[in-house]
Amino acid sequence: MLSDMRGTSRLVRSLGLGMVAMVTVPTAAVTVGAQAPAGQVAADHVVTIDGGDSGRAFDGVGGVSAGASSRLLVDYPEQERDEILDYLFAPAYGAALDVLKVEIGGDIDSTAGAEASHMRSPDEVDCSRGYEWWLMAEAQERNPDIAFYGLPWGAPGWFEEYWSADRIDYLMSWMDCAKQHGFEIDYLGAANESGADRDSYVNLRNALDANGYSDTDVVASDNHAPPDYWFVADQMQDDPEFADAVDVLGEHDVCVWRTEQRTCHVSEAALALDKPLWDSENSTQDYVVGAQPLARAMNRHYIDAQVTGNLNWALLGAWYDNFPIGGTGLMLADRPWSGYYEVGPSIWVDAHTTQFTDPGWRYLDGASDYTPAGASYVSLRSPETDDYTVVIETLDSTTAETLTFDVTGGLSTDPVHVWSTDLETASTEDDFIDQESVDVHDGSFDVTVEPGHVYTLSTTAGQAKGSAQSSADPGEQLQVPYTEDFDDVDTGGLAPYFSDVHGGFEAVPCAGDREGTCYQQMVTQEPMSWHGHSMSPTTMVGDPRWWGNYEVGVDARMLDAGYVELAGRVDSQQHAVAGYHVQVTHDGEWRLYSQDVQGEDTELASGETAPPGTNSWHRLGLRFRGETVTALLDGEELATVEDASHTTGQVGLRVSGWNRAQFDDLRVTPNGPAPRFVPHSQMTATATSEHAGNDAGHTYTVDEAIDDRLWSEWRSEYAPPAPLPQSITLDLGRTRQVHGVAYTPPVTRAPGLITSYEVYTSQDGHDFAQVASGRWDETRATKTAPFSEPVKARYVRLQATEATGCPQPATVTELNVATTPLAELGADGSGDGPAPEFPAVVPRAEMSASATSQQPGYEADKAIDGDCQTMWHQSFDPYEAPPQSITFDLGDTYDTSGLVYEPRQDGNRNGMITDYEISVSSDGETFTEVQAGQWAADDTTKYAEWSATAARYVRLHALEGFNGHVSAAEVGIAHTSE
Template sequence: MRHWGARTALFLIAALVGPVAVAGPADGAAGPAGGAAGPAAGGAATETVHIDGADAGREFDGLGAVSAGASSRLLFDYPEPERSQILDYLFKPGYGAELEMLKVEIGADTNSTSGAEPSHMREPDEVDCGRGYEWWLMREARERNPDITLGGLQWGAPHWLDGGFWSQDNIDYLLSWLDCAEQHGIAIDFMGGWNEAGYDRDWYVAWADALEEHHPEVELTAADDTPNFGWRVADDMAADQAFGDAVDIANMHSPCGWRTDYSECSSTETARSLDKPLWIGEQSALAHDAGAGPLARAANRMFIDAQITGMMVWSPISAWYANITMADTGLMVAEWPWSGFYDVGRSIWSFAHTNQFAEPGWRYLDTGSRRLDSGATQVALVSPDGGDWSTVIETLDMSEPTTVTLELANLPGKPLSLWGTDLRSDDESDWFRRLGTVRPDAQKITLHLEPGRLYSLTTADGPGKGEAAPRASVHDRLDVPFHEDFDAVEPGRAAPFFSDLAGAFEAAPCAGGRDGTCYRQVVTGQPISWGHVGELPLSTMIGDPRWWGDYAVRSDVLLEEPGHVEIGGRVSGQSWGTPASGYHARVGTDGWQLISRDHALSEEVVLAQGSEAVEVGSWHELTLSMRDQRVRVLLDGEVLAEVRDTRHRTGNAALGVSAWHNAQFDDVRVVPTGPQPQMLPRSSASATSEQGVLQGWTHEAAHAVDDRPETSWSSSLDPSNDLPQAVTVDLGEVERVQALTYQPQLDGGTGGMITDYEVQVSADGQAFETVADGRWRTSTSTKVAAWPATDARFVRLIAQAGEHQCGVRSARAAEIGVVSARGPGLTTTPDGPEQPPVPDDAPAALEHLVPQDEMTASASSEHSDPNIACMAIDGRRSTFWHSAPAATDPLPASVTLDLGRQRDVRGLAYLPRQDGNPNGVITRYEVAISDDGEQFDVVADGTWEDDAAHKYATWETADARYVRLTAVEGHFDVAAAAELQVGYARSPHDG
């Protein structure tokens, strides 16, 4: 890990013009006095900023967070005192981030990013205000900070609403949620509409009227829109008086960019002229080790650039399983409830530099809030009575040290405490450090600023840094055997460590004549989803994502109605809109199946099946047993199938139910089926290249050995850094080694997955010997390379080939392990069969396909990276091209394929996006071909079914180099394509 050092500069930050008093150490001791201040240190540039306390502008509303998408699920299960320590870092004044705003999801039992949150009202005639953990989180937040602003927002809605989301039924549903809040003693300050799903102006007017009648203290904010639509809500508020009067606060998502460095924030003149607060309804918090700098920029630049006065980030805490989509996105990380380990990181202190120095109700000073010539930014704020003021300066984009003189007017001349953070340092003692006291002289303050820092000055009391730390280590794993009989779980509540992906699982009295408490899937109808869960298995995950997969999952199961239940093992991950990966044993009223799923490949393969069935209302024991390459399914102790398969090696367990059926589980056990491999400690790792920050995550070599599957190493994506690329693991001392384990990234993508590999070992780090090589199948599964036992301190994995992304060839690894020869051996993972590019029943015109790596793609419109044209020919079902939003660039939209040379083309295969979201399915199409890419002739047109299945267009064989698919109509007036293939007639020169 890089360590930028330069701590000494932190002690030399503040000096006064006139008689010099240099800020001393944290005790605030005065520095030497005498003489006038000299030139800036080291010849640094100088700048003057005027700050006038009489120039108060917009009111500061605070920096906060959004708890949604099951982001806080595992935090609820944390042990004490760690759980309280985490909550203190988030909410306690003078301790950590001191969050001033908290927006929570109003659950609807549908997957809303990283899981499903429970609804308080699943049917129109029942309400349960105790479900879920958001009530608990809001209580804990307000207990620590009584002045925190609390709000609610929907991602989905229950199935029973008459008229859909924009209906009176939904307003009644929201009013019942506010009534629940009152029962919990929680005063809600604001409410919204539908997260990133547009808005209905008439509905907002009706919603505002209902709030005025029943909860007049609650303000209404709109519209939680995606950045693709900008501040269109402000335009509509200005044009429609009733809508404008109904909405109290205008907001949008990601006006500072999505998972970028947040260097610029935007609003519109219309938005600023509304005379209403402007908020960032959601900005990504980014990864634990990448978010601090971008968040520091956004905290200042939201006001400087856009007059935005409040920001909420998703999420406050990354507290969901490491192998579920978007893991490691939060101000903190807490995904290890069995041990209590958590990671504070730097982002907490980026927020502390603002929230601990200004309270909601303070006002920004326009004269002291600006971009400096040096590249730094500064905001100044004053208390309502003018008795205190603060300033926050971030220097992330400064290229060299600078000196800034603050000329003060109409501000109290009290001493100011100075705090600083070196955002480039990995040393925690360099974060949120009290540097001393600054005393203005003649209404002037001079500060020496270093690049990469965050500074705060305040006359107010209160800033402080929490010192709590977890007792556990990140390496502490959840023990196997694991057992849950649910008898200690309160009815209607979730069991510890069970995290719902879709549907709702909760404790309930056992059915079928069994005493005690069981675990029941309770939702009976498909909710209105933020995305589209559809007929995915309703499922819940349990366990440690790092479990080695030689274990058996067993559970007693009971169907309450015709359908099926599942138990899963070696679950390597889940992405929003897709079923969980791994092996799944399914049994129901129509028979049984053993299924393999891979969320990154959008792949589902039936490995075995049969007619043995179970009846409704009776209990049966279902077991999924895995050891090495052998996978077995047992029903009531009888073996239904035993197969040899290598698609999955590691991961946690899952339970599932067919949608939307009721079923029960009891006595869930995970037991070992063989000895676990002995993994050696890894002291460090180095790589031939590193990517650094990409889309809000860092990709250092150290991430391949940090025992955190949510992080990953990636080689540089610079085209000049082609494969091969390598990671070298240092064990710290010579050990007897026999195998290497490779876990690809688990974020739902396949770009960079290593396919062709070589393993080398060395005792001294100089002379390396090859001990293994081969090919691995593209999948999210952990892979193994084994060799005869040998002595080594250094083990090197070389990526000779891998999955490319739009022509960029790189290598990625979530974890690389080294197996000791003193424990049980492992067998090398063999290369498995690749999924065929089109189904076997495709038209004969697609018998021969143009290799995708010989094609390039361009599009008439693109949504945004990564949904660009080349994703339609990358060989991966999990990625896709998407046209621009309908509001800005409606259909038609087209993708043009350059085949590289002339061919006798005769067909096209189109696979819609496979993530469960129907938006973009092309329903009316046109295919045209061309020799030169300029003049195109239409060869096929027609309509396709609005579903996710493969679709085809064929025509008489014709010579062409270019093939263009035009989406004339599509679901939600947009187009998307996961894969495009071109069929051609082979000739002798094709080989």
């Protein structure tokens, strides 16, 4: 911890007063005082830095801790935790953040989990709950000048309405809690991404003034910007009272959510109000890929939109990685048991601004613009000295440029210090490097900048690059057996590694005759949902990569009538708990079910047992061995089923909403051998293709298939699509005896689940022999391909011959090679059965289609155009309800035998057909039904088979679809005709 630096200004004019030794690494990234290197064409550009220039005040750079995004940081070992905090908040070390925005918790799933409410009923306040107070204290210890910003996501259930006077009381009580903790809150918002209630903002301003918080600025409206950027400014233009109540206009993602952030948006109404404009939540994307978009936004916020505050969600990626946007943040910290963390280039992008400026500096409009080659630059000056700073990003530059800076208006003529970061390399060794200084001659100096970089030119000094790094192996897993008896957890505290998905769990004295501490679900009234995320109260614990041969048990005591649940093999938790669940009610009803990534339940078994009642202890259990799943109560078997929907993952506790229950003595013990795999750190990977471009905040390169992270993945190229087969080849580093491969598909609804595969091995990397092949079900479970006998190999290749989705890439989240015998997993668990081996499909070019209803732009022929990014959709404007049908003329008579239904693939479930009938006809007039059934409302490919029947016409009659709509991205008709 940098205790000697706290309270020290990050701006030290004298070169001899730097508080940490500066890192100086020679590099060719920048040429100072000279023209561009030989052979390059420099596009000269002159920038006048005038100290008398006008511009808006800079409000700072910050991070957002919300939606349980910081939960796992609390449980890190002290040394690594302090190192992470230093990278975020310490001056002259890392990101040196100016603002910390925190969630005012509401006990609801607000992105990656739930944060505790300080006021669970209108007559109780507990200022000790949660971990945001701890985080604020750590930030302030490192930077006493840091500004704090509070904002609620959801709301307690006792509110009369979401927007009501209760909200103001709630916020005032939180302000009082902050005061008790010794914090001054600089900024306060009314609600997150929930519209903007005019009266609530006015009442909030009045309440702050009446309660002694007049120095706290009100921010509005904390909504997603598109498509109506800064809509709240339009309302304020004709409402002086509303306008007077709001001090800062804060909108989210004004440079467009999870894009490259090349253009930032503002409105005339927002500018006309002459208030500070903030991007009050700008998604940083993942901690590596997000560096380039963040670098653009840091400058273009001001150039394009006059935005003076940039707050990034997430502060850091510190939640379990079986979530689709894991890794989002300035750095990664999701392995508290090992202390592993990573410092990505996003930290240094922030440092290029924060270590050379302070809030209150002023932008210089005449020195903030774009260069002819496409670089952006902003200039700022100190309000108290003659110092200035210029930040340049060249990510879209077409060539190197020599920039000439003319300095005037009373600004310093001291040498200009130059720092650079190369964002086109994967290494962080060339990030935030101190270059040689530039002398200013006759008020002028030159700097040549290369594409793909961020530069800072500044007359300030004292900056430095932190050097701490984790020594842990990213592949190190949380060990099993794993136990938690909660006795070492302080009353009211959170148990280590337990992360609430929904509701609020705390350590409390055990009820009844049991001594010690138990874990209790505390929330007794359903909170008001944020963005419709709702489920029973649930908390998760464990390593998402746990191999699934284990038994988990927990003691449970219902304090209220309802049910308790134990979950295992949880492989995804995006607003759901995808895994196996055993549920027991107080009156003895029980069920064993599987939940998928979309929150849909499939009941596997159910029954009745002796009523457990309330206020008595009982032990719930789940036992997993391969595809065998057993549910237990008090050591007695409730049911044993065969299912392979989930094969790996963590465990969880759930309570019927919204009831109280206690848990104790959680144990996870091995229930059979877990295979051993070649460590990913000892191998390298290559692929036939990969998608290396930034797609909504991630890249999909081949190395991500062996990085021990469940949120990252390799995808074969899909823009434009590279046709299957596609393969990934692992070099194991040396020849080993191997027994098979384990394939982990995406934890989300992403395309590319490999359904048909071949495995090859080689000792020399040239001659490969096939050792396995087969089909895998369309589930998110980890699959295996065991070899019939051990093979000596240095190279192992997985070739995908079929995969799901549109476009149809091959996708691998993790690929492991077993060095011990590997049991086969992947029996039918999809609910739709394995894909039929259709011999042939009618060529779509020979077909035509018509429908009983269609929306313009979504006509029937879109279902046979070969492009699964288009679709047929029944009319929704005006709305024409199902049932609706689509009929295919095959162009000739075929012995039809099946239909392949591809649902829409754009992430929207509306219109996925769930109930269907299929009929055929020879003349297009008289139809005979050949099949009927139900399909799951997900984006996996669906099949329907029937006995070969001669027909020219096939009709898909969509009886019901998700959310009252029906659609089809692509339909294929199988036949047996020669």
